[in-house]
Amino acid sequence: MGVLLACAAYAVYAAFICRLFFHILLWVRASEQAFTRPAYAVRIRPNTVAVTALDLLFLRRLFSQNKLLWIGSWTFHLSFLLVFLGHMRYFLNPVPACITCLQPFGLVAGYLLPLSLILLLILRTSSGKNRYVSVYNYFLLGTALVISLSGLGLRVFIHPDLAEIKAYILALFTFRPEALPQSIVFVAHFSLVLFLLPFLPLHMVAAPLVTLDARRREDELRTVMHER
Amino acid sequence: MKDKDTFTGCLSRRQLLEIDACTQCGECLKFCPVQEVTGNPLISPPEKIRLFREFIRATEGLGARLLGGREIDRKLLEDFSHAVFECTTCGACSRHCTVGISTQRLWPMLRKEMVRRGLGPLGPQAGMPGAIRETGNPYSKPSAERFAPWFPEGVVVSEKAEIAYYAGCTGAYEAQPMVRGDVSVLSAAGEPFTMLPPEEEVCCGFPLFITGQHDLLEDLTKRLVSAYQERGVKTLVCSCPCCVNIMSRDWPIFFGKDLPFRIRHITQYAAEALRSGRLRIAGELRERLIYHDPCYLSRGVGVIDEPREVLRAIPGAELIEFDRHGLASRCCGAGGAARKVFHDNAIATGRLAIDEAVAKSADRLILSCPACYAKVNEALQGHDKQVRITDIMELLAGLVERR
Ligand code: SF4
Ligand code: SF4
Numbered sequence: 001m002g003v004l005l006a007c008a009a010y011a012v013y014a015a016f017i018c019r020l021f022f023h024i025l026l027w028v029r030a031s032e033q034a035f036t037r038p039a040y041a042v043r044i045r046p047n048t049v050a051v052t053a054l055d056l057l058f059l060r061r062l063f064s065q066n067k068l069l070w071i072g073s074w075t076f077h078l079s080f081l082l083v084f085l086g087h088m089r090y091f092l093n094p095v096p097a098c099i100t101c102l103q104p105f106g107l108v109a110g111y112l113l114p115l116s117l118i119l120l121l122i123l124r125t126s127s128g129k130n131r132y133v134s135v136y137n138y139f140l141l142g143t144a145l146v147i148s149l150s151g152l153g154l155r156v157f158i159h160p161d162l163a164e165i166k167a168y169i170l171a172l173f174t175f176r177p178e179a180l181p182q183s184i185v186f187v188a189h190f191s192l193v194l195f196l197l198p199f200l201p202l203h204m205v206a207a208p209l210v211t212l213d214a215r216r217r218e219d220e221l222r223t224v225m226h227e228r
Numbered sequence: 229m230k231d232k233d234t235f236t237g238c239l240s241r242r243q244l245l246e247i248d249a250c251t252q253c254g255e256c257l258k259f260c261p262v263q264e265v266t267g268n269p270l271i272s273p274p275e276k277i278r279l280f281r282e283f284i285r286a287t288e289g290l291g292a293r294l295l296g297g298r299e300i301d302r303k304l305l306e307d308f309s310h311a312v313f314e315c316t317t318c319g320a321c322s323r324h325c326t327v328g329i330s331t332q333r334l335w336p337m338l339r340k341e342m343v344r345r346g347l348g349p350l351g352p353q354a355g356m357p358g359a360i361r362e363t364g365n366p367y368s369k370p371s372a373e374r375f376a377p378w379f380p381e382g383v384v385v386s387e388k389a390e391i392a393y394y395a396g397c398t399g400a401y402e403a404q405p406m407v408r409g410d411v412s413v414l415s416a417a418g419e420p421f422t423m424l425p426p427e428e429e430v431c432c433g434f435p436l437f438i439t440g441q442h443d444l445l446e447d448l449t450k451r452l453v454s455a456y457q458e459r460g461v462k463t464l465v466c467s468c469p470c471c472v473n474i475m476s477r478d479w480p481i482f483f484g485k486d487l488p489f490r491i492r493h494i495t496q497y498a499a500e501a502l503r504s505g506r507l508r509i510a511g512e513l514r515e516r517l518i519y520h521d522p523c524y525l526s527r528g529v530g531v532i533d534e535p536r537e538v539l540r541a542i543p544g545a546e547l548i549e550f551d552r553h554g555l556a557s558r559c560c561g562a563g564g565a566a567r568k569v570f571h572d573n574a575i576a577t578g579r580l581a582i583d584e585a586v587a588k589s590a591d592r593l594i595l596s597c598p599a600c601y602a603k604v605n606e607a608l609q610g611h612d613k614q615v616r617i618t619d620i621m622e623l624l625a626g627l628v629e630r631r
Contacts (some may be wrong), residue, residue, distance in 0.1 A: 016289065018290055019289070019290045022288070022289070022290055022293055023248075023289075026236060026244060026284075026288060027241055027244050028241075028246060030236060030239060030240060030241040030243075030244045031240065031241075041502070055328075059326070061325070061326045061327065061328055062253070062255070062326040065324055065326050066253075066255055066326075069253065069255070075252075100246045112520075130256055131257070132252065132253070132254025132257050132269075132272055132274045132275070133254075133269075134252050134274065134278060136252070136273075136278070137252050201251070201252075201449065202248040202249075203248060203249050203250065203251045203327070205248070205250035206245045206246070206249035207249040207251060207327045209245055210245055210246050210249035210328055210329055211249075211326050211327055211328045213242060213326070213330075214248025214325075214327070214329075214330070215329070217328075217330060221527075221529070221530040223491065224476050224529050224530060224532055225472065225476055225491060225493065225496065225529040225530060225531055226530065
């Protein structure tokens with residue numbers, strides 16, 4: 001069973017990396033079509049860089065549109081990052097001090113993550129004339145919620161043998177798969193992560209780049225019919 | 229063309245990233261005028277983007293690379309194409325996008341892809357390249373009628389001048405009070421200006437660009453730019469937001485280098501002439517004016533303050549604003565070459581502007597775009613709410629001191 005899950009994990013990771021690789025290839029190969037170039041080269045001003053950094057850190061574009069959605073989304077992204085970094089202690093040996101330092105924050109984030117996902121789901125399902133409904137979105141949010149709840153359950157109620165889990169993960173990543181840990185909830189948690197991986201949205205990579213470009217475009221808009 | 233051929237050929241790298249960057253949050257939906265009047269979810273930006281991603285995945289995704297591309301359902305493609313052409317390309321979704329996707333530039337490229345696949349353009353749009361080739365304008369109107377019916381008596385056009393005026397096809401054939409106002413204001417400012425003869429003032433290319441039919445664009449641009457260059461033009465003035473958009477953004481690309489003159493919207497010219505005293509307003513107007521920002525003027529090229537400067541310069545006039553104005557303005561429904569194909573949408577959207585103007589007790593609805601002018605006037609006919617519609621230069625021309 002352990003080997004089976006390990007094989008599934010390898011297949012999923014390989015598919016994920018290939019998918020990403022082919023998609024990046026698509027970006028790289030795309031022609032830099034003239035029509036999307038700014039009419040005139042615009043120097044990126046230092047404050048544009050600063051403003052973009054704030055846009056990205058605080059999802060400011062979302063904030064200006066919908067405060068509730070922003071609370072859900074920003075909390076989700078931040079807590080996801082902290083939880084992800086917290087999980088590094090299962091992948092690294094010895095555990096770097098910075099990861100150890102983050103553990104208390106990771107614990108709080110472990111609670112915030114499902115809460116933020118529940119808020120996002122409520123906002124999505126609350127019917128409004130202009131609400132966009134996509135099955136894919138529900139699927140992503142729903143699966144992430146189950147993963148985060150199972151993770152929280154493991155941390156707070158189930159207390160599985162962490163040494164055993166870490167040994168399993170380290171073995172998996174060094175291509176020496178071992179027998180599955182005892183905890184069935186861990187197996188479910190880990191399997192669901194594997195299941196979700198191929199469906200991860202590419203906006204994780206693309207959105208920051210587009211947000212950066214949006215500020216440059218705003219600067220350009222001020223010049224196109226005024227400075228030339 | 230097979231329906232499993234690549235879908236990414238017309239998109240730039242940046243646009244491919246934009247397709248991937250959409251978080252499907254749906255926040256832009258609240259601002260989409262077509263969504264507002266049709267309620268059709270297929271038109272919504274995230275749905276169009278989701279479908280296009282599906283097309284890319286089916287033809288160039290991991291599965292397609294390993295097992296060969298999938299043929300895409302023809303009906304789905306047709307529905308998608310219809311949705312892309314039903315959009316007015318107003319860019320409101322771009323303005324409100326939580327990521328910052330430049331949809332006003334993205335949708336025309338998706339249209340180009342649909343044209344490449346034989347799924348667009350729609351209805352009368354398909355006849356535009358032929359009409360432009362034959363008559364120089366997309367309306368198939370004779371060039372002899374381009375200026376003659378509206379050109380004001382007594383206005384002198386120089387053979388050569390540093391300032392040139394381009395009337396544009398929609399203004400010349402469908403919004404004549406507007407272009408008459410333009411040349412009257414130019415004349416009142418007292419600076420010599422030139423124009424091309426009607427048979428030489430061909431389409432700027434925007435209707436072709438926006439409907440994804442790009443074949444003639446380089447030729448049209450080169451003809452126009454060279455003709456103005458020969459007349460020694462340093463500033464090309466135009467009142468059509470779509471024209472100034474393609475002129476300032478895309479002409480340099482089709483021309484192959486920077487233009488030898490600068491492009492100015494007529495309101496920029498008028499605001500500057502008022503500031504410098506070359507234009508003087510003689511009368512007064514005790515009215516509440518509400519100004520509608522054309523999408524391609526505000527979001528397209530950032531001309532927002534100058535029309536307001538002109539209106540504020542009118543003694544007695546009170547300028548009021550739509551709830552959505554400036555960069556956030558709401559489309560009047562006439563844009564994206566969709567007004568002739570999706571007439572009902574355009575009328576319904578135009579009436580939203582009329583209703584708001586009436587609700588705000590405006591005496592006049594001031595427009596600054598020939599497509600808006602033609603369609604909102606049409607929307608006014610038979611509507612239960614009425615407001616006087618005037619183009620900004622038509623208004624100014626009636627108030628300035630004549631030379
Ligand atoms: S460009 Fe305008 S009409 Fe088209 S999808 Fe965006 S908001 Fe709607
Ligand atoms: S606001 Fe932007 S990111 Fe959100 S659904 Fe619309 S296009 Fe996509």
